[in-house]
Amino acid sequence: MTVQQTNTKPTVALRVGLRSTLGSPVLRSVAWAIPLALIVGLVLYPLLQLMLGVLDLDTNYVVAGPYLRVFRNTLIYALGSTVMALVIGTFLAWIFSRGDVPYIRPARVIIFVGFVVSEFIYAIAYTFLLDPQAGYLTWALGGHTLFPLYSMTGMVLITGLFMVPQVFILVEPALENLGTDLEEASEACGANRWATLLRVHIPLITAALAAAALLTFLLSFASFGIPAALGVPNRIYVLSTLVFSLIRSYPPDFTMAAALSIPFILVGLLATAGKIYLLRRSVRFRVVGGKGKQMRRRHMSKPLQAMLFLVVWVAALLVSILPLAAVVFISFTNSWSRGISDGLGLHNYQFILFDSSGTANMAQTTITVTVATVVVVTTLALLYALYENSHRGIVSGTIRMIAYIGIAVPPIAFTIGALFAYIKPPFAFYGTIWILVATYSARFVPIATDSIAAGLGQISVDLREAAASCGASSWCIFRTVIFPLLWPVVLAAGMVVTVFALREVLSAVFLSTGTIRMAMVGVFDFWEEGNLEFAAALATLLTALAGTAYILAGVLGRRWRS
Amino acid sequence: MEIYLTDVVKQYPGSPTCAIEGLTLTIEGGKVTTLLGPSGCGKTTTLRCIAGFEGINGGTLRFGETVVSDAGRIIVEPSKRNFGMVFQSYALWPHMTVMQNIAYGLRARNWDKARIAGRVDKMLKMLELSHLGKRYPGELSGGQQQRVALGRALAYDPSVLLLDEPLANLDARLRDQMREEIRALYEQTGVTMVYVTHDQSEAAFLSDNVVVMNAGKIQQNSPPAELFDHPANSFVARFVSRSSVVPASEVRRIDGRLRVKTALGECDLCSDIPVDAESSLLVSPSAIDVLPRGTSAAAVTNKAALITDGEIVRIEQGDIAAICMVKVNDVHLKAHLPLESRFSRRMPVTLAIDPAKCQLIPGC
Numbered sequence: 001m002t003v004q005q006t007n008t009k010p011t012v013a014l015r016v017g018l019r020s021t022l023g024s025p026v027l028r029s030v031a032w033a034i035p036l037a038l039i040v041g042l043v044l045y046p047l048l049q050l051m052l053g054v055l056d057l058d059t060n061y062v063v064a065g066p067y068l069r070v071f072r073n074t075l076i077y078a079l080g081s082t083v084m085a086l087v088i089g090t091f092l093a094w095i096f097s098r099g100d101v102p103y104i105r106p107a108r109v110i111i112f113v114g115f116v117v118s119e120f121i122y123a124i125a126y127t128f129l130l131d132p133q134a135g136y137l138t139w140a141l142g143g144h145t146l147f148p149l150y151s152m153t154g155m156v157l158i159t160g161l162f163m164v165p166q167v168f169i170l171v172e173p174a175l176e177n178l179g180t181d182l183e184e185a186s187e188a189c190g191a192n193r194w195a196t197l198l199r200v201h202i203p204l205i206t207a208a209l210a211a212a213a214l215l216t217f218l219l220s221f222a223s224f225g226i227p228a229a230l231g232v233p234n235r236i237y238v239l240s241t242l243v244f245s246l247i248r249s250y251p252p253d254f255t256m257a258a259a260l261s262i263p264f265i266l267v268g269l270l271a272t273a274g275k276i277y278l279l280r281r282s283v284r285f286r287v288v289g290g291k292g293k294q295m296r297r298r299h300m301s302k303p304l305q306a307m308l309f310l311v312v313w314v315a316a317l318l319v320s321i322l323p324l325a326a327v328v329f330i331s332f333t334n335s336w337s338r339g340i341s342d343g344l345g346l347h348n349y350q351f352i353l354f355d356s357s358g359t360a361n362m363a364q365t366t367i368t369v370t371v372a373t374v375v376v377v378t379t380l381a382l383l384y385a386l387y388e389n390s391h392r393g394i395v396s397g398t399i400r401m402i403a404y405i406g407i408a409v410p411p412i413a414f415t416i417g418a419l420f421a422y423i424k425p426p427f428a429f430y431g432t433i434w435i436l437v438a439t440y441s442a443r444f445v446p447i448a449t450d451s452i453a454a455g456l457g458q459i460s461v462d463l464r465e466a467a468a469s470c471g472a473s474s475w476c477i478f479r480t481v482i483f484p485l486l487w488p489v490v491l492a493a494g495m496v497v498t499v500f501a502l503r504e505v506l507s508a509v510f511l512s513t514g515t516i517r518m519a520m521v522g523v524f525d526f527w528e529e530g531n532l533e534f535a536a537a538l539a540t541l542l543t544a545l546a547g548t549a550y551i552l553a554g555v556l557g558r559r560w561r562s
Numbered sequence: 563m564e565i566y567l568t569d570v571v572k573q574y575p576g577s578p579t580c581a582i583e584g585l586t587l588t589i590e591g592g593k594v595t596t597l598l599g600p601s602g603c604g605k606t607t608t609l610r611c612i613a614g615f616e617g618i619n620g621g622t623l624r625f626g627e628t629v630v631s632d633a634g635r636i637i638v639e640p641s642k643r644n645f646g647m648v649f650q651s652y653a654l655w656p657h658m659t660v661m662q663n664i665a666y667g668l669r670a671r672n673w674d675k676a677r678i679a680g681r682v683d684k685m686l687k688m689l690e691l692s693h694l695g696k697r698y699p700g701e702l703s704g705g706q707q708q709r710v711a712l713g714r715a716l717a718y719d720p721s722v723l724l725l726d727e728p729l730a731n732l733d734a735r736l737r738d739q740m741r742e743e744i745r746a747l748y749e750q751t752g753v754t755m756v757y758v759t760h761d762q763s764e765a766a767f768l769s770d771n772v773v774v775m776n777a778g779k780i781q782q783n784s785p786p787a788e789l790f791d792h793p794a795n796s797f798v799a800r801f802v803s804r805s806s807v808v809p810a811s812e813v814r815r816i817d818g819r820l821r822v823k824t825a826l827g828e829c830d831l832c833s834d835i836p837v838d839a840e841s842s843l844l845v846s847p848s849a850i851d852v853l854p855r856g857t858s859a860a861a862v863t864n865k866a867a868l869i870t871d872g873e874i875v876r877i878e879q880g881d882i883a884a885i886c887m888v889k890v891n892d893v894h895l896k897a898h899l900p901l902e903s904r905f906s907r908r909m910p911v912t913l914a915i916d917p918a919k920c921q922l923i924p925g926c
């Protein structure tokens with residue numbers, strides 16, 4: 001999520017080269033303008049339509065009691081799960097980067113795996129485990145429940161777990177980048193380990209924590225699968241589920257749905273502003289001083305080791321192992337609530353793959369939408385990164401900001417905007433795959449832009465200048481120097497986008513229509529019909545797919561770095 | 563406060579060799595002890611074991627009467643050992659001002675506000691940093707950062723101050739200035755200091771005691787003067803002294819004298835040290851007279867001198883005298899040249915070496 005720090009050196013070579021190849025300035029501007037306008041349009045058009053849609057609304061209606069309660073619920077829900085994920089994720093990151101604890105390395109990989117698991121899988125898995133009537137754990141505990149699953153507590157706890165890998169991925173590198181002598185100095189001064197964690201580590205990784213907090217907060221806002229599965233049965237609504245019910249009601253109340261999204265746009269923008277402020281502040285506190293930083297693992301006493309070992313493995317269990325194992329297990333059962341006693345088999349897979357009428361269509365839609373999104377996103381991101389690299393200035397800065405709106409605006413609001421935008425001409429995409437491609441692209445473009453721009457920034461300017469000084473044209477430099485070095489980054493970004501596209505629940509469910517259904521919608525529909533077993537089987541297949549993409553992204557990323 | 567290391571062994575997990583091996587050492591209270599040695603010899607490791615950042619695999623470590631670490635256990639946590647530490651990177655907290663950095667240890671000790679303010683003020687004055695108290699470390703020069711690091715480590719009257727190559731990041735002039743300041747601070751506070759360096763002149767200037775280490779073992783532990791005059795073995799001699807070390811190929815005892823055969827020739831030493839299997843002749847520059855080639859033995863006043871021929875390979879012009887490197891049968895010897903001499907590079911010369919100023923030391 002580094003916005004400002006990526007490469008600060010403009011590449012003279014590239015700029016000179018591009019000028020000469022693309023000929024006249026007019027032609028050149030037009031060539032650049034197309035992808036840039038596309039990025040801007042994809043992000044801004046739905047939001048504009050959303051604003052217009054709200055205009056014909058009776059405002060008194062919105063401040064009415066039930067809606068206020070939903071706002072409050074949503075805030076509690078998003079804040080609660082963010083805090084929980086931040087605390088657990090940061091603590092885990094600290095253990096892995098600082099702890100001298102044996103046998104925990106595999107748990108790190110396992111927690112990473114949790115990243116590809118969709119929130120829906122969490123909902124299914126924890127229903128299976130904790131359902132007050134039929135849950136396996138409830139049964140194992142002799143009918144006792146640990147906490148009420150179908151409640152705000154249940155929603156916050158499960159969503160908090162779901163967000164842990166996200167926080168971990170953002171915070172761990174920040175801690176790894178912090179030399180250990182800063183904390184040793186603190187202990188030398190007489191502060192114990194925990195005081196050091198609070199007064200030295202945490203303030204110094206504020207930027208990463210802020211980025212993680214913001215992202216988690218916004219993702220929790222957008223979270224639809226878990227509130228739908230755990231809240232709605234007890235009539236606990238958050239914004240996403242309320243908006244969904246408004247759209248599904250007859251007649252659908254689009255205006256109200258739009259109006260309910262507006263405050264969340266504000267919250268999203270505010271949170272982003274807060275993050276940027278914290279980031280600026282933390283840049284001031286660059287670590288100073290001499291010879292390279294030292295990374296040393298501190299000696300830990302046996303009881304502490306044992307405690308941290310336990311923390312790590314329980315986290316791995318709750319975050320990844322249990323949800324995945326539960327879903328895979330259910331996918332083989334005849335009836336989840338009866339488990340093994342009813343026999344295991346492949347019939348769920350048989351049904352969803354061969355017998356179910358919608359499968360072929362769903363597979364086709366999922367593949368087309370995912371591939372199209374990846375192509376659109378990586379192409380736009382690559383073009384934007386190249387543009388930014390050679391035209392650093394107001395235009396590129398503004399576009400980057402606009403692209404970020406795609407992240408800052410809670411996906412629920414953005415998705416409603418997309419409904420408004422693409423339901424009518426000139427872009428009547430509703431009912432086609434293009435509504436999904438356009439929405440996914442707008443939402444995922446910043447993710448790819450970040451990593452590609454960072455990758456481009458790291459390709460040494462010298463390399464490019466050397467090529468230019470040999471007389472290579474810009475196209476030639478791109479082909480012979482930049483692309484060979486950059487393609488693993490582009491592909492890795494593509495893989496990450498694949499994961500996001502396959503994982504996505506909210507936009508998929510809101511924007512799908514009768515014939516155009518993403519696989520995740522299939523999971524949702526099975527769930528709604530009470531077919532937990534089919535839902536589990538389909539979810540298992542999707543996770544395997546997303547997992548493969550994620551591993552490929554990791555391998556490519558590593559290959560590039562070496 | 564005294565610190566006692568007894569047979570301390572430290573082996574990093576996954577490493578086949580010990581970083582320190584059977585180290586026994588007493589660090590005397592109120593004195594400056596320097597750990598000196600080449601890169602990788604275990605100086606930092608020793609310091610970190612004393613601090614408690616590393617556990618030890620064998621032996622015991624005591625602060626005064628208290629055992630703070632023994633094999634496999636850290637008995638007293640670093641935060642309870644009451645030491646100050648200055649890191650090579652300074653490790654100043656970038657998010658705290660100079661004052662907050664210095665006050666940190668006092669706050670950890672729960673001093674009350676007024677007392678903290680008074681002490682911080684005193685430290686700032688002592689280090690001449692009073693005008694910079696409100697700045698962040700990123701806004702200070704290297705030397706100022708260094709002083710803040712010292713102030714932070716000394717503010718709470720630690721019973722020992724540990725410094726790990728504190729001057730390594732400074733440029734030459736600042737380094738000279740800072741080492742004077744460190745010595746002055748020591749004299750003001752009288753704190754026990756353990757100072758790690760690989761620079762012998764720093765060690766000589768600062769310390770009461772120098773511990774020379776190599777490959778995790780102590781080679782010599784003595785005051786600096788002793789170190790230069792009587793290195794314990796050829797390793798110490800090569801590392802610290804200005805004298806040349808010439809391996810002896812044969813040492814025999816003849817009528818209470820030692821006959822030493824080296825690449826320079828044979829000479830007799832009056833020495834009653836026991837003869838090791840491997841030993842070397844330590845030839846100090848002042849033992850060597852450089853004479854024009856062809857000077858006959860008869861012309862040399864010292865009748866016991868060892869006469870040999872060589873060639874000057876390098877001349878370094880100093881303030882008081884020039885130093886030259888003379889090559890004799892593949893051995894390089896350092897010798898003084900008179901200031902106004904006619905010698906120049908590549909010139910063949912004859913050397914007269916006074917055995918009375920040579921020593922036999924173990925090791926080759």
Ligand SMILES: Nc1ncnc2c1ncn2[C@@H]1O[C@H](COP(=O)(O)OP(=O)(O)OP(=O)(O)O)[C@@H](O)[C@H]1O
Nearest residue numbers: 296574577581600601602603604605606607608760
């Ligand atoms: N964390 C570690 N893990 C494994 N081996 C280590 C570790 N730290 C140091 N060593 C090894 O222990 C030995 C002693 O290292 P140490 O850092 O004490 O050397 P040093 O004398 O401080 O050297 P320098 O002057 O370069 O700082 C070295 O061989 C080093 O490779």
Ligand SMILES: [Mg+2]
Nearest residue numbers: 605606607726
């Ligand atoms: Mg060291």
